[in-house]
Amino acid sequence: MKEKILNFIKSKLFSKELQQLENLKEENRKLKKELKKQKIMNSFKDEVISAISHEFxxxxxxxxxxxxxxxxxxxxxxxxxxxxxxxxxxxxxxxxLIDRLYLITKLENKKLKPSFSTFKLDLLIKDLIQSFDEERISLNLTPTTITADKKLIEIVLSNLISNALKYSKKEITINLNEKYLEVIDKGLGIDKQNIEMIKQKFFRIAKNDWDNSLGLGLAIVEHILKLHHTHLEIESEKGKGSKFYFDITSLKDKEHPQQ
Structure with missing residues (x-):
């Protein structure tokens, strides 16, 4: 009973002070959370700067x-x-390297306006693979006409094909049908927890295995596809390979997509 009475008196006499104390505790919690976040960001920036420095x-x-x-x-x-x-x-x-850094900056700042035209996607793929000079690429293409930014779609395809060839020593397959464009490899595969992360800028699964992509390739792909009202899908199984694909139905409209 005495304890209840004392607590009641404290709450009445020191309500303002108690509230201030609670506010200070809350501010302290927020500050600790912000400092932790800042520490993670600083560590990430250091890693990115180190990677860029190394690649240059x-x-x-x-x-x-x-x-x-x-x-x-x-x-x-x-x-x-x-x-x-x-x-x-x-x-x-x-x-x-410079072009990739410049492109991702323009895409993120929404300073890149697509220039739409109508072209045959299957012919673009056939022309593009000639530049890879690779016998490991297998094609299964349905003749398909789309309306899109041809240069940007070429960047998407180039990044997906390069990525598949880099992580797979076996044959890769490019499928194009009425609905999807797919790039399939039989490489290392990706852990489930990393599937969405690999589309983020500068993210690398092997932290010390930097190459001239700087972890920008799939981030660039995702930004470009968003400009075309579609997005990158990834299916993968560790040790068995991966499938990178996107829906092309939004690119088959006769009219240019509105931005």
């Missing part, structure tokens, strides 16, 4: 090495040409 530093070092050798050594023309080809390959790689 590696080809630059290779280029410098070949240039120094050419300048300081009396190399035969055949060897010089070989070194120049290596330099060209790495400058192209640097250019692609």
């Amino acid at each position: 530093k590696n080809p630059i070092s290779i280029i410098n090495g070949y240039i120094e050798t050419i300048l300081e050594s009396n190399l035969p023309p055949q060897t010089q040409q070989k070194f120049l080809n290596k330099i060209q390959k790495n400058t192209t790689r640097l250019s692609e």
Whole structure:
């Protein structure tokens, strides 16, 4: 009884102070949560900056090495040409890195306006795979006409095919039917918890296995497909491979999709 009376007196006499104390506790909880979030973001930024630095530093070092050798050594023309080809390959790689960073920035800031035209998607795929010079690509294409931004759809296809070839040593299949475009591989597969994450910018399943995509390829694909009123779907089983696909019915309208 005494305890109840004391608590009643405290609540009446110190209600303002008690409320202030609760407010301080709540502010402290929010601050701790924000600090934790900030710490995670800082760690993520450090990892991204480190990855970008690594991807730029590696080809630059290779280029410098070949240039120094050419300048300081009396190399035969055949060897010089070989070194120049290596330099060209790495400058192209640097250019692609910059292009990807620039493209994802424009897409995220909604500064990229699609330029729609009508074209045959099956012919675009056939033309595109010639640039890969790969015998592992199997095609199963239904003649299909779509209305879309041809250059952006080519980027989507290039990223999906490159991704499949990178993670699979076996044959990959590209299917195009009346409803879907599918890129199927028999590679490493993806853990269920990572399937949605891999569409996020800079996300890499193997944290220390950075390559010239910087984890931007699928993020770019997702942004471009959203501009075309569709989205990327992923089905995968660890150790058995993956299927990346999207619905093309929204691209088969006779009129250009409204933005």
